[in-house]
Amino acid sequence: MYKLKIITDFDAAHQLRGYKGKCENIHGHNWKVEVEVFSENLNNIGLAIDFKELKSITESVISQLDHTFINEIFPFNEINPSSENIARWIYLSLKDKLKTTSVRLYSVTVWESERASATYFE
16 A cells, blocks of 8 residues: 655635634734645556646635635635635545545644644545
């Protein structure tokens, strides 16, 4: 079994509705996103998936959040844009896009700071 990881980032603002603290105010983060996939097999040149392809697929998802106010983007206009919910949304979006590749999605970790992250996996 092979597990691969890419790391990328995006910048965006959000506010946590009902939080009762500073994070209820609009504030921004330089979000870091880690995407892990796994595969049992390699292709004929020894790759599970080209890192460039995995990065491109991931960028197509997170570009929807980059330089936005996340609370205005569906589904975050209805659910809180917490790190947990953002990690799940990215995971589910990537899972659908990776269906045509030879890898399966393992997890998505979203970092809102150097010391705070949330991971979603099934």
